[in-house]
Amino acid sequence: MKFAGLLVMSAGFFLTIAALVLFPDAPPRVAFVLCGLAVECLGLAVAVRGHMDAARGEGR
Amino acid sequence: MNSMPITDAAFALCLALLLLAPLAIAGVALINTGLGRCRSAAQALLGNLAIVAVTSIAFALVGATWIGGAGHVVQLAGKPWNWLGTGPYLLSGLSAASPHAQLALLFEFLAVALAALIPWGSGADRLRLTAGCALAAVLAATVFPMLVHWVWGGGWLSQLGVTFSLGAGILDGGGAATVQVLGGVSALAVVWIAGPRKGKFPKEGLSTALPGHNAVYVLFGCLLALVGWLGWNVAGALLWLHAPLSALPVTAINTLLSASGALAATFSVTRFRFGKPDASLCANGWLAGLVASSACAGIVTPGESLFVGAVAGIATPLLVELLELALSIDDPSGAISVHAVGGLWGLLAAGIFAAQPGQLLAQLVGIATLLGLVLPLVYLLFWLLNRVVPFRVDTDGERIGMDLHELGGGAYPEFVIHRDESYR
Numbered sequence: 001m002k003f004a005g006l007l008v009m010s011a012g013f014f015l016t017i018a019a020l021v022l023f024p025d026a027p028p029r030v031a032f033v034l035c036g037l038a039v040e041c042l043g044l045a046v047a048v049r050g051h052m053d054a055a056r057g058e059g060r
Numbered sequence: 061m062n063s064m065p066i067t068d069a070a071f072a073l074c075l076a077l078l079l080l081a082p083l084a085i086a087g088v089a090l091i092n093t094g095l096g097r098c099r100s101a102a103q104a105l106l107g108n109l110a111i112v113a114v115t116s117i118a119f120a121l122v123g124a125t126w127i128g129g130a131g132h133v134v135q136l137a138g139k140p141w142n143w144l145g146t147g148p149y150l151l152s153g154l155s156a157a158s159p160h161a162q163l164a165l166l167f168e169f170l171a172v173a174l175a176a177l178i179p180w181g182s183g184a185d186r187l188r189l190t191a192g193c194a195l196a197a198v199l200a201a202t203v204f205p206m207l208v209h210w211v212w213g214g215g216w217l218s219q220l221g222v223t224f225s226l227g228a229g230i231l232d233g234g235g236a237a238t239v240q241v242l243g244g245v246s247a248l249a250v251v252w253i254a255g256p257r258k259g260k261f262p263k264e265g266l267s268t269a270l271p272g273h274n275a276v277y278v279l280f281g282c283l284l285a286l287v288g289w290l291g292w293n294v295a296g297a298l299l300w301l302h303a304p305l306s307a308l309p310v311t312a313i314n315t316l317l318s319a320s321g322a323l324a325a326t327f328s329v330t331r332f333r334f335g336k337p338d339a340s341l342c343a344n345g346w347l348a349g350l351v352a353s354s355a356c357a358g359i360v361t362p363g364e365s366l367f368v369g370a371v372a373g374i375a376t377p378l379l380v381e382l383l384e385l386a387l388s389i390d391d392p393s394g395a396i397s398v399h400a401v402g403g404l405w406g407l408l409a410a411g412i413f414a415a416q417p418g419q420l421l422a423q424l425v426g427i428a429t430l431l432g433l434v435l436p437l438v439y440l441l442f443w444l445l446n447r448v449v450p451f452r453v454d455t456d457g458e459r460i461g462m463d464l465h466e467l468g469g470g471a472y473p474e475f476v477i478h479r480d481e482s483y484r
Contacts, residue, residue: 002252006436013432016425020224021137026418033424040432048387051252055261055388 002054005047012039066160070298070305074163077295081170084288085112087281088174091347092181094277095340095393099461100185101273102471107180107189111196112173118200119172125149126205127168127213128161139223141216145209164299168208170292171239172200178243179250181393183451185257185270186458187250189466191451198441199246207434208238212300217429220422227419230426231410233296233303233311234289234354236403237426244400245435247391249442254451256390258458267384272392275339282346289350290315297358307358314357315350318369322349325373333377341377344394348372348402355406360413368409372402404430 019032066074089108096104128147133140154162176196183192210217211232220226232238261267272278290312297303297311326345330338349369356368379397383389389396404427411423442451457465464470 002439006439009432010436011432013428016428016432020220020425021139026421030421033421033428036428036432037424040428044431044435047252048389052388055256055390 001050002047005043005045005050008043008046009040010043012036012041012043015039066158066163066298071159071163073305073308074295074298075166077291077298078163078166078170080291081167081288081295083284084292085170085174085177087283087285087288088177088181088347090277090281090284091343092177092184092393094274094281095181095272096184097270097461098273098472098475099463099470101463102469103189103462103466104180104184105471106467107187107192108177110189110193111176111180114193114196115172115176115200116169118197119169119205120151122201123172123205124151124165124168127165127209131209131213131215140219141223142209142214142219143216144206145213145215160299163295164212167295167299168212171208171235172204174235175199175204175239175243175246178240178393178395178399179246182247182391182395183250183254184392185462186254186452188449188451188453189462191446191449194445194449195246195250195442195451198445199242199438202441203434203438204238204242207242210429211238211426217422217426220425221416221418225418226422226425227411227414227416228422230407230422231301231359231414231419232355232407232426233301233358234293234315235296236351236355236406236410237430240351240354240399240403241407241430242434242438244396244398244403245430246438246442247393247395248389248400248435249439250451251389251391251396252439253442253446256388257392258455260390261388267388267390270392272340275343278340278343282343285347285350286316286319289319289353293353293357296354301358303358310362311358313362314360314365315353317362317365318353318357318372319346319349321366321369322346322352322373322376325370326377327373329374329377338377340394341380344380344398345373345376348376348398351399351402352406352409354403356410356413359410364409364413368406368413371409372405375401375405 016036023029093104125147127145131142132144133142176199180192209215218229221229293315294308294311323346326342327337330341352368352372380394407423411420
């Protein structure tokens with residue numbers, strides 16, 4: 001689950017790079033960069049969730 | 061490497077400031093030690109020293125090669141993307157390099173040591189000494205030089221202004237991205253891989269409080285860190301932002317104001333929430349203010365700096381609580397909240413308050429790179445490293461303490477260490 005979250009975060013980064021390359025105008029570029037950041041936050045949430053399950057599950 | 065002409069006065073001043081910067085390293089080392097448990101104190105401080113040594117050697121042997129030079133340029137959609145530096149091996153030709161290049165290299169030597177100390181604090185009380193040194197070597201040889209090339213060495217993030225008209229490219233005078241966020245995300249990766257300390261998160265009920273053993277170390281470390289940060293931010297403004305000498309006092313004042321605003325905010329938040337101010341959280345708040353100032357002290361006004369620090373100071377205690385209680389992240393030094401989040405906030409604030417159009421978007425691209433590329437890369441490298449050099453000490457070692465287990469003797473041999481009830 002942690003690796004899945006990290007892969008989603010990487011996808012968010014490539015969305016940001018794609019926004020720079022594909023959109024020369026500011027409004028769509030800003031929107032896509034923000035979308036990329038939102039995807040990264042989603043991936044981070046998935047990775048953190050995976051860690052929580054592991055940390056509590058081990059009963060440490 | 062980005063070589064600019066530098067006057068003799070600026071060279072002498074910058075060198076003097078960089079000789080103060082190790083005090084920031086000393087401060088963070090004391091904070092790391094004080095926030096750990098007393099039975100791991102000697103191992104923690106020895107680890108800080110060893111990490112400084114290992115990063116210096118690894119950076120000199122390998123890392124410094126990837127920082128400067130023309131770099132590997134990839135053409136994508138008609139734009140040049142400078143991804144990796146190609147400098148001379150083993151620092152050859154350093155004495156003939158320009159004064160700016162020599163100062164930049166000294167800055168980077170100190171920066172890599174600080175970046176690698178940050179995850180060591182998060183892995184306190186369970187991270188093995190060899191693992192700490194190994195992860196420091198990996199950071200110094202791979203991720204740090206790559207990131208430094210992108211941000212300071214003429215790489216693609218610093219060229220965003222030229223290639224995509226995004227302000228002046230990413231602005232990071234004091235190392236918020238290259239040092240603080242890199243260290244913070246490395247801390248997160250270490251915590252994820254090593255797991256929490258034994259007894260920290262029981263199967264049922266709230267997490268167990270494992271407070272730091274020496275608040276005096278922690279608070280004195282904060283004072284040392286201030287001196288180091290002043291040197292760091294002012295030297296960074298000279299080297300990376302090419303600020304004139306007349307702008308340097310404001311940079312120093314901004315650094316102090318950011319830390320002060322953060323401390324006042326954390327003091328108030330903890331006083332409001334717990335009835336009394338919390339010493340270790342106040343120290344974390346102070347440090348978060350310094351971290352946030354790393355990105356923006358050379359850019360913002362004093363009023364804005366106070367605001368940046370206050371936001372960092374409000375967020376830090378709340379985040380420390382959130383990470384521990386809600387997200388089961390055992391981070392003894394609070395490095396993820398202080399260095400990762402504080403650094404990201406500083407980078408964002410630099411974009412918000414900068415005068416150039418498009419600067420905010422450049423900073424956002426930098427933040428996206430740190431979260432979406434650097435964090436997964438660091439985690440992957442550390443995950444592989446953990447297969448070769450296990451990060452976590454065995455259960456017995458954790459029970460008797462890292463000092464006895466790894467060094468054979470404690471930091472405080474005359475102290476009676478009480479039995480830990482969590483191991484029953």
